[in-house]
Amino acid sequence: xxxxxxxxxxxxxxxxxxxxxxxxxxxxxxxxxxxxxxxxxxxxxxxxxxxxxxxxxxxxxxxxxxxxxxxxxxxxxxxxxxxxxxxxxxxxxxxxxxxxxxxxxxxxxxxxxxxxxxxxxxxxxxxxxxxxxxxxxxxxxxxxxxxxxxxxxxxxxxxxxxxxxxxxxxxxxxxxxxxxxxxxxxxxxxxxxxxxxxxxxxxxxxxxxxxxxxxxxxxxxxxxxxxxxxxxxxxxxxxxxxxxxxxxxxxxxxxxxxxxxxxxxxxxxxxxxxxxxxxxxxxxxxxxxxxxxxxxxxxxxxxxxxxxxxxxxxxxxxxxxxxxxxxxxxxxxxxxxxxxxxxxxxxxxxxxxxxxxxxxxxxxxxxxxxxxxxxxxxxxxxxxxxxxxxxxxxxxxxxxxxxxxxxxxxxxxxxxxxxxxxxxxxxxxxxxxxxxxxxxxxxxxxxxxxxxxxxxxxxxxxxxxxxxxxxxxxxxxxxxxxxxxxxxxxxxxxxxxxxxxxxxxxxxxxxxxxxxxxxxxxxxxxxxxxxxxxxxxxxxxxxxxxxxxxxxxxxxxxxxxxxxxxxxxxxxxxxxxxxxxxxxxxxxxxxxxxxxxxxxxxxxxxxxxxxxxxxxxxxxxxxxxxxxxxxxxxxxxxxxxxxxxxxxxxxxxxxxxxxx
Numbered sequence: 001x002x003x004x005x006x007x008x009x010x011x012x013x014x015x016x017x018x019x020x021x022x023x024x025x026x027x028x029x030x031x032x033x034x035x036x037x038x039x040x041x042x043x044x045x046x047x048x049x050x051x052x053x054x055x056x057x058x059x060x061x062x063x064x065x066x067x068x069x070x071x072x073x074x075x076x077x078x079x080x081x082x083x084x085x086x087x088x089x090x091x092x093x094x095x096x097x098x099x100x101x102x103x104x105x106x107x108x109x110x111x112x113x114x115x116x117x118x119x120x121x122x123x124x125x126x127x128x129x130x131x132x133x134x135x136x137x138x139x140x141x142x143x144x145x146x147x148x149x150x151x152x153x154x155x156x157x158x159x160x161x162x163x164x165x166x167x168x169x170x171x172x173x174x175x176x177x178x179x180x181x182x183x184x185x186x187x188x189x190x191x192x193x194x195x196x197x198x199x200x201x202x203x204x205x206x207x208x209x210x211x212x213x214x215x216x217x218x219x220x221x222x223x224x225x226x227x228x229x230x231x232x233x234x235x236x237x238x239x240x241x242x243x244x245x246x247x248x249x250x251x252x253x254x255x256x257x258x259x260x261x262x263x264x265x266x267x268x269x270x271x272x273x274x275x276x277x278x279x280x281x282x283x284x285x286x287x288x289x290x291x292x293x294x295x296x297x298x299x300x301x302x303x304x305x306x307x308x309x310x311x312x313x314x315x316x317x318x319x320x321x322x323x324x325x326x327x328x329x330x331x332x333x334x335x336x337x338x339x340x341x342x343x344x345x346x347x348x349x350x351x352x353x354x355x356x357x358x359x360x361x362x363x364x365x366x367x368x369x370x371x372x373x374x375x376x377x378x379x380x381x382x383x384x385x386x387x388x389x390x391x392x393x394x395x396x397x398x399x400x401x402x403x404x405x406x407x408x409x410x411x412x413x414x415x416x417x418x419x420x421x422x423x424x425x426x427x428x429x430x431x432x433x434x435x436x437x438x439x440x441x442x443x444x445x446x447x448x449x450x451x452x453x454x455x456x457x458x459x460x461x462x463x464x465x466x467x468x469x470x471x472x473x474x475x476x477x478x479x480x481x482x483x484x485x486x487x488x489x490x491x492x493x494x495x496x497x498x499x500x501x502x503x504x505x506x507x508x509x510x511x512x513x514x515x516x517x518x519x520x521x522x523x524x525x526x527x528x529x530x531x532x533x534x535x536x537x538x539x540x541x542x543x544x545x546x547x548x549x550x551x552x553x554x555x556x557x558x559x560x561x562x563x564x565x566x567x568x569x570x571x572x573x574x575x576x577x578x579x580x581x582x583x584x585x586x587x588x589x590x591x592x593x594x595x596x597x598x599x600x601x602x603x604x605x606x607x608x609x610x611x612x613x614x615x616x617x618x619x620x621x622x623x624x625x626x627x628x629x630x631x632x633x634x635x636x637x638x639x640x641x642x643x644x645x646x647x648x649x650x651x652x653x654x655x656x657x658x659x660x
Contacts (some may be wrong), residue, residue: 018096024064024181032056068181087271087325087419089209089222089263090318092202092229092256095195095247097136098174102129105169109162114476115186115490115568121372124472128154128395134613135196140206146467148203152196153469159189161473178202178247186244194240194248197232200462202341204229205260208267219271223457226264230257246313255304255314257459259322262297266325269294272455281344283322285358286454293451295329302326317409324400324410328420331396333449334389335427337362341375341386342434352376363447370444383434388446390431397424477544478511481534487571489538495564496523503555503563505529512536512544513551515567533567539565 034057038050061076106125107118135151138144163169168187175195176183184191208225212218237253246252248567269290277287305311305319340359375381401420404410411417477480498504504522507513515533518525536544546554555563 020064020068021096021176021181021183021340024061024068025183027057027061027064028182031061044266065180066390068179085415085419087266088330088413089226089257089266090321091205091209093178094138094199094202095178096176097195100129100132100171100173102171103169106162109169110476113164113488114482115488116476117227121473121475124475127472128158135199138199138203140203141208142207144203145200145207148196149388149462149464149467150199150469152193152200153467154472155189155193155196157469157471157473158481159193160479160485161471161476162484163189175245177245179252179315180246182246184245185277190240191244194236194243195245197236197240197462198248201229201232201260202235204232205263208263211267213270214274215266216271216274219267219274222267222468223264223271226260226267227457227460228462230260230264231461232566233257233260234459235458235462249309251307251310252313253299255310258297258301258304261316261459262294262301262325265297265453265455266294266329268453268457269552279339279343281340281355282358284340284344288333288340288362288449289452290455291329291336291454292333292449295326295333296451298322298326298329317407320403320407320410321416324403324416326422327396327400327403328423329391330449331400331423331427332447333451334393334396335423335430337449338386338389338393338430341382341389342430361452361476362449364450365447384444385446386433387431388444390427390434392426392446394431394586394626397427400424404583475542475544477536481512482544489569489571491568492528493564494524494527494529495562495568496527497562498523498560507535507548507551509548511547513546513548529567530569533569536566536568538563538565542555544554575639 031054034050034054038047038054041047041050102125103122107121110116110118110121115381131147131151131154135148138148160452170187171189172185172187173189173195174183174185175191175193178198204225208222208229211222211225213222233253234257236248237257240248241250243249272290273287277283297488302319302322305314305322331374359376370381375385397420398477401424404416404420471479482488502522504519504524505515506517508516512534515529515535516531518529518531536542538551539558541554543554555565
C-alpha cells in the first residue's frame with residue numbers, strides 16, 4: 001500500500017474522512033445515550049435537559065454530515081493534473097476501517113480444530129494482517145486494484161479454513177459508511193469481503209477520474225475504469241444482498257452503477273469529439289444523437305437519486321451535478337441540430353433522400369404541419385425550427401447555470417462554471433445571428449431528440465481469475481479436506497511391521513491419501529487404523545499434499561523396519577447455522593445508533609479473547625464476559641467414513657452469499 005503518512009491531496013482527504021468518522025461515532029453514541037435516557041426517565045426537568053442536549057447533538061451531526069459531503073464532492077483533487085476544459089467526474093471515497101488482530105483467534109482455532117502447533121503459523125497470520133493493513137491505503141493504479149483483489153480472494157481461503165458456520169470466531173470487523181460516516185461492526189467475514197469489493201469499485205472510479213481526458217488513450221482508460229467500477233459494484237449488489245451499511249444497500253448500489261455507466265458514456269462522447277466536430281451535415285447528426293444519449297443517461301441517474309431511500313443519503317452536490325450534466329448535454333444536442341438547420345441549406349449536389357433519412361432519425365415526432373422533407377427544402381421553416389432548438393438550448397443552459405449557482409460546493413469549482421458559461425454564450429450568439437424582426441410570429445416548439453449511440457457502455461465483471469493468489473495457510477493441507485466445516489480427530493500414531501510384504505490396506509483418493517479395503521484382522525487394524533482414515537504424515541514427514549503413489553513410495557522406503565505414520569478420522573459435523581448479522585432496512589437511524597454503541601474496541605484488553613458467542617449488539621464493555629482463552633484438543637475418536645465434499649476457496653464467488 002501507499003505510505004499512510006504521505007501528504008498527497010488524496011491521502012489528506014482520506015485522513016480527514018477518518019477523523020470525521022470518529023467524530024460522527026462519538027456524536028451518534030451521545031445521541032443514542034440521550035434517547036435511552038429520554039425513554040427511561042419520567043422527570044420533566046430531566047426530560048427538558050435531555051431534549052435540549054439532543055437538539056445540540058443532532059445539529060452537530062448535521063454539521064459533520066455536511067463536512068463529509070464536502071469531502072465527497074472534492075472532485076478536483078482526484079482529477080488529472082493537466083489543464084483541462086471538461087466538467088469534473090465524480091469518484092467514490094474509500095471506506096475506512098479499524099485494525100483487526102487475527103492472531104489469537106486463528107492460533108486458537110489452528111490448535112483446537114487442526115491439532116497443530118499454532119506457533120508455527122505466526123508468519124502466515126502476520127502476512128494476512130500486513131496485507132489487510134496495506135489495503136487501507138492502496139495505490140491509485142492497477143497495482144492497488146490487484147492488491148485489493150488479492151486480499152478479497154485470500155478472504156475466501158480464510159473463511160473456509162477458519163470461520164465455521166456453527167459459531168463466531170470472536171473477530172470484530174468495523175467499517176465506516178462512505179456517505180454517512182456511521183460505523184458498522186460485525187463478526188461476519190462477509191462484511192469484510194463486501195467492504196473490500198466496494199473499495200475496489202471506488203478505486204476504479206478514482207483511476208478513471210485521474211485519466212488525462214485530453215488524449216485518446218486517457219479517455220479509453222477512463223471509459224474502461226468506469227465500466228469496471230460499475231461491474232464491481234453490480235457484482236457486490238448481486239452477491240451480498242443484505243448489507244447493513246447505507247453505501248452498500250441495493251438501492252444505493254443501483255444508483256452508483258448507473259452513475260458510473262453515465263460517466264463512462266460521457267467519456268465515450270468526449271473520445272469521439274476530441275479530434276474536433278466538423279460543421280458537416282452527417283457529422284452533426286451523429287454528434288447530436290451521441291450527446292443526447294449522454295443527457296438521457298444522466299437524466300435517468302438524476303431520477304434514481306431523487307427516490308427513497310437513496311435521496312436522504314446521496315450527497316446533495318452529487319445530485320445537483322448530475323442534474324447540471326443532464327441539462328448541459330441536452331442543451332448541446334439542441335445546439336448541434338440547430339447548427340444543422342441554420343448552416344446547411346439543401347444544395348442541388350446533396351443527396352436529398354439521405355439527408356431526409358438522417359434528419360428523420362433525430363425525431364420521434366414532428367411539430368404539427370411540418371414534414372422533414374419540407375423543412376429541408378423550405379428555408380423559412382428550416383430557420384424557424386433551428387431557432388426553436390436554439391431557444392430550448394438556451395433554456396437548458398440557463399437551468400444548468402441556475403442549479404450550479406444554488407449549490408455552494410459546485411459554485412467553487414471554477415472549471416464547471418467556465419464550461420457552462422462558455423456553452424451558454426455560444427448558444428446565445430448563435431441565436432442572435434438568426435434573429436429577425438418577425439420572430440414574434442414563430443410559435444414552433446422544438447421537438448425532443450431521440451438519443452442513439454454507436455459506443456454503448458456496459459458493466460465489466462471483475463476478473464478475479466487473472467489475479468493469482470496462494471493460500472497463506474497452504475501448509476494446513478488441501479482445502480477440500482482441511483476446512484472449518486469438517487471436524488477431525490487428533491492425529492493418531494500407527495506403528496506396525498509389514499507381514500509378508502503386505503500393508504493390510506489400500507489407499508485411494510488424491511491428497512491426502514485415504515485408507516480403504518482395510519484387513520480387519522491385519523496388524524495395521526489391530527494397531528488402531530480404521531477404514532476411511534486420512535494419512536497426514538509418514539515417518540515424521542508431512543504428507544497432506546502427497547498423492548497415493550508418493551505415500552506408497554514412503555512406505556516402501558522404510559524397508560523391513562516398522563512403519564510409523566499418523567492418521568486422522570473424520571468426525572460427525574453438526575448442522576450448519578446461519579451467523580447473526582444486522583440487515584439493511586429503511587428505518588436505519590435507530591439501528592445505527594445501536595450498532596455504534598456496540599463498538600468499544602480500543603478498550604478491550606488485548607490479552608483476553610472474546611467469548612465465542614458474543615452477541616452482535618453489545619452495550620459497552622461492562623456486559624462483556626471476560627474469559628481466558630481456553631483450548632481443548634479433540635478427542636481421538638474415529639468417526640465413520642464420509643464422502644468428501646469438494647470445497648473451493650472461491651465458493652462464495654459464484655453463489656449468493658449474503659450478509660444475513
